[in-house]
Amino acid sequence: MHAQFLPSLLPSLDWITDTTRVAKLSQDFNWYSPVLKRQLSDKSADIVVRPTSQEQIQAVASACATHHIPLTIRGTGTGNYGQCVPLQGGVVLDMSAYNQVLWIENGIARAQSGIRLIDFDRVAKPKGHELRWIPSTFRSATLGGLYGGGFGGAGSINYGPIASLGNILKVKIMSVHETPQILEFEGHEALNFHHTYGTNAIVLELEFALAPSVPWMESIVCFDAFEEALHFANELSIGSGYSKKEVCFVSSSIPPYFTNLCTHFKSGAHAVLTVFAPCSEMGVKELAQKHKGDITYLKNAQEVEQSNRTLIEYTWNHTTLHALKVDKSLTYIQSGFDPTRYVEQIKTLEKALSDEVMMHIEFIRTKEGLVNASGLQIVRYSSDDRLQEIMQIYRDHGVQINNPHVYTLEDGKSANYLNPKILTTKDDLDPQGLLNPGKLRTWVRKTH
Ligand code: FAD
Numbered sequence: 040m041h042a043q044f045l046p047s048l049l050p051s052l053d054w055i056t057d058t059t060r061v062a063k064l065s066q067d068f069n070w071y072s073p074v075l076k077r078q079l080s081d082k083s084a085d086i087v088v089r090p091t092s093q094e095q096i097q098a099v100a101s102a103c104a105t106h107h108i109p110l111t112i113r114g115t116g117t118g119n120y121g122q123c124v125p126l127q128g129g130v131v132l133d134m135s136a137y138n139q140v141l142w143i144e145n146g147i148a149r150a151q152s153g154i155r156l157i158d159f160d161r162v163a164k165p166k167g168h169e170l171r172w173i174p175s176t177f178r179s180a181t182l183g184g185l186y187g188g189g190f191g192g193a194g195s196i197n198y199g200p201i202a203s204l205g206n207i208l209k210v211k212i213m214s215v216h217e218t219p220q221i222l223e224f225e226g227h228e229a230l231n232f233h234h235t236y237g238t239n240a241i242v243l244e245l246e247f248a249l250a251p252s253v254p255w256m257e258s259i260v261c262f263d264a265f266e267e268a269l270h271f272a273n274e275l276s277i278g279s280g281y282s283k284k285e286v287c288f289v290s291s292s293i294p295p296y297f298t299n300l301c302t303h304f305k306s307g308a309h310a311v312l313t314v315f316a317p318c319s320e321m322g323v324k325e326l327a328q329k330h331k332g333d334i335t336y337l338k339n340a341q342e343v344e345q346s347n348r349t350l351i352e353y354t355w356n357h358t359t360l361h362a363l364k365v366d367k368s369l370t371y372i373q374s375g376f377d378p379t380r381y382v383e384q385i386k387t388l389e390k391a392l393s394d395e396v397m398m399h400i401e402f403i404r405t406k407e408g409l410v411n412a413s414g415l416q417i418v419r420y421s422s423d424d425r426l427q428e429i430m431q432i433y434r435d436h437g438v439q440i441n442n443p444h445v446y447t448l449e450d451g452k453s454a455n456y457l458n459p460k461i462l463t464t465k466d467d468l469d470p471q472g473l474l475n476p477g478k479l480r481t482w483v484r485k486t487h
């Protein structure tokens with residue numbers, strides 16, 4: 040049966056059939072990569088469905104399994120690697136209307152996967168809690184999309200990536216069988232579906248640990264010297280007494296792309312964008328002075344709220360977005376430095392490639408608790424071959440590349456290690472290989 044007949048089988052569901060809307064809901068932000076844009080821009084589902092309940096999701100999963108129709112799950116499509124772009128047509132399962140907070144208690148929450156992160160925090164903050172990490176897309180991105188295709192974000196300087204044990208406590212998932220199974224996994228097993236691009240199950244609910252809510256302040260600090268800016272960012276990140284949520288370092292070629300903020304940057308300056316608690320205001324000022332930095336922007340939580348602008352939307356992959364708005368020929372790379380020598384690695388690579396690669400570093404804590412640098416460098420793209428060469432130069436300096444110019448799990452962030460559990464859970468929960476086909480390259484369908 041063709042996917043377009045599904046509305047006649049399940050008429051009470053919210054189906055989207057208009058081809059323009061279906062095409063739009065089949066794409067994400069893969070266009071950041073000239074390589075992915077070429078490969079994915081013409082890919083589309085046949086139909087989109089937006090369920091509001093577990094029963095409706097179950098009905099879609101069952102119909103797809105019965106009629107062998109590909110099923111690609113979507114949050115709100117802010118992923119960068121074509122994670123939710125269907126390669127083989129079929130149905131896009133848009134989870135954004137499955138979006139209730141179920142409960143918040145004792146620093147733990149449980150929510151449906153389609154909830155937008157901003158909506159979750161709106162409920163959690165009055166109760167004294169907030170999400171441990173928010174991607175810079177927090178206004179639109181969903182919890183299930185962050186878990187299924189993301190890494191972390193602001194807050195990862197304290198709690199590491201989502202994959203750090205203790206962040207995600209339980210996951211409730213649904214299989215794709217004629218009679219879909221509903222299962223719950225906890226502890227380390229709750230990560231078997233994390234960053235799997237929705238290839239091994241439909242995530243229904245997540246239970247996760249929260250952070251205490253803080254009235255965060257925001258600031259931009261400008262520096263004449265690259266090294267002073269880097270050391271300021273590093274000392275702020277390492278300093279255990281500073282209470283912070285975000286430390287983002289950008290070299291001097293990047294701030295001119297922040298056109299809405301340009302009055303807050305000194306011409307030719309390197310900058311650190313930071314989000315910190317009021318108790319650390321004095322510490323940030325002293326540290327800036329030590330490194331000859333000028334604080335050119337400082338807002339308290341109330342001012343941030345009133346301005347309806349947060350510096351978080353200039354960090355992580357929003358930095359790249361602002362640059363792309365000005366110059367569409369740019370692209371980017373993603374890199375994970377060595378926690379024992381990242382400062383030296385950054386300085387060396389800046390010297391080697393500063394004409395072509397604009398340094399953007401997010402400071403994070405690793406799963407093991409070490410402070411480290413995670414790069415989202417902006418690249419002046421010239422050719423696919425040169426892009427590969429640049430990534431190889433990084434690797435040659437001992438920096439891990441999480442290639443954002445590929446759409447399969449095995450070639451991106453999981454290039455060095457793919458959890459074998461991902462393949463075995465797919466055998467069990469999606470035996471026909473209907474979930475996001477083509478994204479899990481090494482999975483082979485078992486013949487029965
Ligand atoms: P989608 O893009 O819709 O989906 C992501 C993946 O998860 C897809 O493979 C999809 O199939 C799968 N998925 C979605 N819902 C489910 C579900 N219920 N069950 C199973 N699988 C599911 N990422 C970060 O980690 N940190 C950042 O700071 C960050 N900043 C960004 C800034 C910009 C400007 C952009 C464009 C991207 C950024 N990203 C970042 C990437 C992306 O925004 C995040 O990963 C985001 O959380 C994805 O959420 P989404 O709802 O848009 O997911």
